[in-house]
Every structure is written in structure tokens, then in C-alpha cells.
Amino acid sequence: METTIEVRGLRKTYGSAVAVDDLTFTVAPGRVTGFVGPNGAGKTTTLRLVLGLDRPDAGTALVGGHPYRSLRDPLRHLGAMLDASAVHPARKARDHLLWMAHAAGLPAGRVDEVLDRVGLASVARKAVGGYSLGMRQRLGIAGALLGDPPMLIFDEPVNGLDPDGVRWIRELLRSLAAGGRAVLISSHLMSELEDTADHLLVIGRGRLIADTDVKALLAGASDDRVEVRTDRRGEAMAALSRAGATVASGDSDQVTVSGLAADRIAAVLAAEGVPFSGLAGHRASLEEAYMELTRHAVDFKEGSA
Numbered sequence: 001m002e003t004t005i006e007v008r009g010l011r012k013t014y015g016s017a018v019a020v021d022d023l024t025f026t027v028a029p030g031r032v033t034g035f036v037g038p039n040g041a042g043k044t045t046t047l048r049l050v051l052g053l054d055r056p057d058a059g060t061a062l063v064g065g066h067p068y069r070s071l072r073d074p075l076r077h078l079g080a081m082l083d084a085s086a087v088h089p090a091r092k093a094r095d096h097l098l099w100m101a102h103a104a105g106l107p108a109g110r111v112d113e114v115l116d117r118v119g120l121a122s123v124a125r126k127a128v129g130g131y132s133l134g135m136r137q138r139l140g141i142a143g144a145l146l147g148d149p150p151m152l153i154f155d156e157p158v159n160g161l162d163p164d165g166v167r168w169i170r171e172l173l174r175s176l177a178a179g180g181r182a183v184l185i186s187s188h189l190m191s192e193l194e195d196t197a198d199h200l201l202v203i204g205r206g207r208l209i210a211d212t213d214v215k216a217l218l219a220g221a222s223d224d225r226v227e228v229r230t231d232r233r234g235e236a237m238a239a240l241s242r243a244g245a246t247v248a249s250g251d252s253d254q255v256t257v258s259g260l261a262a263d264r265i266a267a268v269l270a271a272e273g274v275p276f277s278g279l280a281g282h283r284a285s286l287e288e289a290y291m292e293l294t295r296h297a298v299d300f301k302e303g304s305a
Contacts (some may be wrong), residue, residue, distance in 0.1 A: 075147030089129025133160030
């Protein structure tokens with residue numbers, strides 16, 4: 001069986017509202033693919049269509065070459081976490097996973113394996129209602145891993161996790177991809193995707209905006225700005241402004257300069273007697289690149305009625 005998630009010409013409307021509009025992409029094995037877009041862009045609808053929870057008006061969504069609904073043993077092919085809170089609060093975590101395993105024909109021993117992998121072994125016999133949001137996220141991830149599937153979908157997997165948990169999920173996702181799995185994660189945290197994703201799918205208003213390698217996107221978003229470190233920021237900004245540069249303050253000891261080459265910046269500061277500790281080309285963040293891609297695809301903006 002193939003190990004790719006394929007979306008071809010997918011379209012879904014709700015009344016007069018178009019949620020997904022002629023969407024086409026492939027989630028390939030061996031890499032983490034980030035799935036991003038503004039609120040209302042169609043991300044959740046797309047995931048529901050892939051998982052057969054909704055039916056498309058047009059197009060196809062295939063999991064390993066087949067519609068998800070047609071899979072005989074779906075948990076062995078695709079694991080998914082869309083809503084980590086969708087567990088009865090009175091049910092114990094281990095019992096919840098045992099029920100899933102029994103329904104899928106999986107051995108009970110697999111439940112203990114995934115509980116240990118997500119760090120819930122010591123609280124497996126506690127009711128889910130007493131779990132924190134981060135613990136529920138881990139339980140949802142355990143459920144997705146239960147069938148040891150070659151394809152995985154996670155919707156906002158770091159939601160509710162503390163810094164240690166965020167580092168853990170980052171390492172988990174990358175290890176799953178390194179093992180040859182196709183991993184799709186929907187997230188609003190660009191900084192986290194920058195450290196996790198290899199590939200990025202960007203949608204806006206139901207349409208695909210970008211289907212790109214993360215490193216290529218960051219390289220394309222780079223510009224001629226230069227970052228200057230100095231403990232005399234005010235003097236540096238004044239001197240560089242007089243020299244014709246456009247300057248902006250950054251961190252407490254940082255100035256961002258555009259319009260002057262690095263060697264010219266160094267010469268200006270030296271001539272003015274302003275000490276500086278280094279010059280470095282500005283490296284665009286994934287958030288900056290994303291904001292530029294989606295600035296015309298945002299339905300709700302600050303200050304709008």
C-alpha cells in the first residue's frame with residue numbers, strides 16, 4: 001500500500017460559503033508537512049474530508065491510494081488526532097485505548113506501549129476528566145499511534161503542552177518522519193513549525209497559496225537587512241539615519257538596518273565612534289514569510305468591523 005495522503009481538486013461548500021475550493025496537494029512519506037492558514041482558511045474542513053467525516057462536493061481525498069472510509073483496518077493505515085478532548089471524562093485513559101484497540105483488532109499490549117511512549121504510563125488508570133489539557137493531548141497522540149500507522153495527522157498537537165512537552169512532541173514528530181512515515185500537522189505556531197516541519201502547505205480562503213520546502217521559503221523571504229548589535233543603540237540609529245539608512249530598533253541591543261551594505265554600516269559606525277559587537281544578515285522567520293504569503297487571504301483583521 002502507498003504511504004501518501006493525496007488531495008485532488010477537493011471542494012466543499014456549506015450553503016453559500018465555500019470552505020475548500022479546488023484544493024490539491026500530496027503529503028509525502030519521510031517528512032513532516034505543516035498545514036497552515038488563517039482562521040477560516042479551510043484547514044479543519046480539509047482534515048475532516050481526508051478522514052471521511054464529511055463528504056466533498058467535488059474531488060477526492062485518498063489515504064494510501066484509497067478513500068479512508070474504504071479502509072478495512074483504518075488505524076493500521078492512518079492515525080489522527082483532531083480533538084484531544086473527545087473522550088468521556090469518566091473513562092480511564094487505559095480503558096479508552098483498550099476500547100480502541102479491541103475495535104481495531106489490535107493486541108492489548110500495544111496500549112501499554114503507546115502509553116509509555118507518550119509519558120502517560122504512570123497515570124493510565126486515572127479518569128481523563130482529571131487530566132490537564134497537555135495530558136489529554138498526549139492521550140490523543142497515543143490513540144493516533146495505536147495502530148503503528150505509516151501515515152499520521154495531528155491538529156494543533158502542541159496545544160496545552162508545557163515547554164518540555166513541546167520539545168518532546170517536536171522530537172516525536174521528527175522521529176516518526178525519519179522512520180518513513182507521512183506526517184501532517186496543522187498548527188498556528190509558526191515558530192514551532194520552523195523547528196519541526198520540512199515542508200509547508202499554506203491555504204487561504206479554501207485555496208492553496210503555497211506548497212513549498214520550508215528552507216526554500218525562508219531563503220526566498222530573506223532580504224538585504226542587516227542586524228547590528230551595539231550597547232549604544234540610540235547613537236547608532238542616529239548615525240545610520242544621517243547616512244541614509246532606514247533603521248528600526250529590535251532587542252535591547254539590536255538595530256535592524258536596510259539601505260546600506262554591511263561594510264558601509266561598519267564604516268559609518270566607526271567614523272562616529274559608536275562601538276558594535278557584530279553585523280549579521282537578517283534571517284527571515286517562518287512567521288514573517290507566512291504573514292507575507294497570507295496578507296491578502298485574511299478574513300478577520302484587527303480593527304475590522
